[in-house]
Amino acid sequence: MPHHFVERTLQLFWDMDYKQLAAFGGAVAVTYTVYWRYTRISLDDVPGPDNPSFLHGHQPFLQDAEAGELENHYLTTYGSIVRWKGPLGEDRLWIADPKAIFRILHSVDLWVKTAAHREIHAVLLDRGLLWAEGDAHRRQRKALTPAFGLSESRALMPRFFLVANKLVDKWKDVVMSEGSGGPHTLDIQLWMGKATLDAIGIGAFDYEFGALDNLDNPLTKSYTDIVYSTFGAPTNGQLLFMNLCRYLPAGVVRYMFETGSDPALQKARQNRVHAHRVARELIDQKRQEMVVEQTEKDILSLLVKANDTQDEESKLRDDEIIAQVRTLMLAGHETVAKTLMFGLWELAKQPEIQRRLREEITEAYEAARTRGGDDLTPGDIDNLPFTNAVIKETLRRHAAAIEIQRVTWEDNVLPLTRPMVGRSGKTYHSLPVPKGTIVYASCWGYNLNPDVWGPDAMAFRPERWLESSSEKTETPLGMYGNLLTFSAGGRSCIGWRFAVAEIQAFLVTLIREFSFSIPEGRNIRIARPGILVPMVIGEEGKGLQLPLTITPVRDL
Numbered sequence: 080m081p082h083h084f085v086e087r088t089l090q091l092f093w094d095m096d097y098k099q100l101a102a103f104g105g106a107v108a109v110t111y112t113v114y115w116r117y118t119r120i121s122l123d124d125v126p127g128p129d130n131p132s133f134l135h136g137h138q139p140f141l142q143d144a145e146a147g148e149l150e151n152h153y154l155t156t157y158g159s160i161v162r163w164k165g166p167l168g169e170d171r172l173w174i175a176d177p178k179a180i181f182r183i184l185h186s187v188d189l190w191v192k193t194a195a196h197r198e199i200h201a202v203l204l205d206r207g208l209l210w211a212e213g214d215a216h217r218r219q220r221k222a223l224t225p226a227f228g229l230s231e232s233r234a235l236m237p238r239f240f241l242v243a244n245k246l247v248d249k250w251k252d253v254v255m256s257e258g259s260g261g262p263h264t265l266d267i268q269l270w271m272g273k274a275t276l277d278a279i280g281i282g283a284f285d286y287e288f289g290a291l292d293n294l295d296n297p298l299t300k301s302y303t304d305i306v307y308s309t310f311g312a313p314t315n316g317q318l319l320f321m322n323l324c325r326y327l328p329a330g331v332v333r334y335m336f337e338t339g340s341d342p343a344l345q346k347a348r349q350n351r352v353h354a355h356r357v358a359r360e361l362i363d364q365k366r367q368e369m370v371v372e373q374t375e376k377d378i379l380s381l382l383v384k385a386n387d388t389q390d391e392e393s394k395l396r397d398d399e400i401i402a403q404v405r406t407l408m409l410a411g412h413e414t415v416a417k418t419l420m421f422g423l424w425e426l427a428k429q430p431e432i433q434r435r436l437r438e439e440i441t442e443a444y445e446a447a448r449t450r451g452g453d454d455l456t457p458g459d460i461d462n463l464p465f466t467n468a469v470i471k472e473t474l475r476r477h478a479a480a481i482e483i484q485r486v487t488w489e490d491n492v493l494p495l496t497r498p499m500v501g502r503s504g505k506t507y508h509s510l511p512v513p514k515g516t517i518v519y520a521s522c523w524g525y526n527l528n529p530d531v532w533g534p535d536a537m538a539f540r541p542e543r544w545l546e547s548s549s550e551k552t553e554t555p556l557g558m559y560g561n562l563l564t565f566s567a568g569g570r571s572c573i574g575w576r577f578a579v580a581e582i583q584a585f586l587v588t589l590i591r592e593f594s595f596s597i598p599e600g601r602n603i604r605i606a607r608p609g610i611l612v613p614m615v616i617g618e619e620g621k622g623l624q625l626p627l628t629i630t631p632v633r634d635l
């Protein structure tokens with residue numbers, strides 16, 4: 080560009096008064112908006128609620144909405160594809176359509192995690208499997224997969240029973256000392272958090288968190304309610320900030336997360352210090368133990384051993400193994416805790432289902448005792464149809480992850496299971512989506528979609544799994560029971576078999592020993608500010624709570 084042209088252009092701006100500058104700025108903004116609006120694929124015709132606020136969009140409203148009620152409202156009012164507004168008028172898509180979800184979750188290089196989402200993972204979980212993208216993700220996943228097979232997960236069952244029985248002993252002590260051996264109300268979410276932390280410690284690393292024993296362990300303390308205290312109750316300002324992160328370079332976002340003085344970020348960084356120390360010790364210990372051949376192995380031992388036999392290119396570095404330790408500690412404990420607590424809550428609400436479940440489990444224990452065993456084997460539990468139906472129904476009705484967020488970096492077209500009728504009345508058989516669109520593959524929306532599960536999809540009804548029509552669908556999706564609970568595709572939950580084995584061990588142990596009921600006057604609502612938050616209505620100020628009354632059903 081000739082030098083004098085640049086000079087003259089600058090001079091032109093220099094000579095403008097503020098009105099001319101404002102008019103020029105306005106003209107550029109309008110031209111850009113019109114260009115953007117008419118050259119970009121538009122989502123204006125997708126059904127959805129009107130925008131309540133240009134600045135915040137629907138996000139504050141979604142924070143407070145009740146889990147399940149919101150998804151049901153979307154499905155019945157708008158259908159299985161809904162457009163809602165993010166901050167600054169941005170379009171977001173909420174998706175409960177099986178084919179569209181299948182396409183998103185099976186196109187892992189096209190639909191990726193947002194930069195802000197990944198940076199949250201980096202602080203909370205390090206740069207492990209949940210953080211990695213592309214080839215790095217494939218390499219990490221390949222290294223971890225052998226440790227999560229069916230036989231490896233089932234081999235952990237005795238460890239899960241050990242922790243479940245310890246929980247029973249703790250509850251019996253509480254019932255004896257505080258409830259004189261009779262019914263006693265306790266906060267089930269607190270206890271489940273402790274028990275599942277101990278279970279992931281023992282199952283995945285052979286590490287004693289000592290959460291049920293209230294051991295003075297700084298790592299255990301730093302995990303207490305970590306997800307809730309980090310991301311459980313963001314203010315509107317924090318939500319806006321998180322959303323605007325996508326417009327900043329990843330390095331800047333990283334710097335802000337790494338140095339921010341927010342107490343939640345400080346808690347996550349403190350957790351990292353403790354977790355790194357423990358992870359290093361554990362890895363060294365596993366390497367030393369590798370010379371001794373063990374039959375029963377924790378996940379980390381399997382990972383360290385398998386990694387040592389990989390070629391140099393595929394091998395995980397030590398910092399990557401440490402990242403997996405932190406990833407598994409978090410991903411594998413809160414999720415299972417939520418599933419168990421909501422399962423027990425459903426059973427407390429429906430005594431008849433609970434009675435039928437206890438009958439099946441008690442009979443199985445009697446059969447095991449006759450043949451000389453104390454606990455049920457994985458094979459015994461496989462043969463308990465109603466127990467497994469209750470587990471699947473809990474995972475369907477109370478998916479621990481509400482939704483799976485992704486963004487696309489390229490214009491593309493989503494196939495639809497059912498045609499979508501746009502706001503204009505036009506019918507769409509597939510949906511063009513512009514690049515940069517953030518979508519939410521809704522686990523709750525899909526799991527409650529009447530097109531997939533029938534008109535009683537909202538009801539907690541385990542019997543549906545015993546009927547011949549269950550698990551049959553046009554687009555088989557998930558890993559387990561065609562549920563979206565464990566996601567699907569190349570980034571699906573690697574620990575789903577581990578989770579199912581753990582849930583089975585806890586459920587049969589607890590139901591055999593205690594009956595569960597809802598304490599009078601303490602009704603629960605489950606908010607969904609990114610994670611599931613059970614609260615007692617009227618006691619919201621106390622934060623997370625799920626009180627249930629337990630009564631021993633066998634001699635103490």
Ligand code: HEM
Binds near residue numbers: 414570
């Ligand atoms: C009921 C329990 C569980 C539920 C509902 C659950 C759900 C999920 C979901 C929805 C994802 C996909 C997240 C995304 O792509 O944004 C996921 C990924 C993952 N889960 Fe789980 N999970 C559970 C238990 C576990 C357990 C027990 C472990 C480990 C011991 C585990 C480890 C992981 C890991 C490492 C990933 C990342 C996979 C990848 O990106 O390749 N999860 N889980």
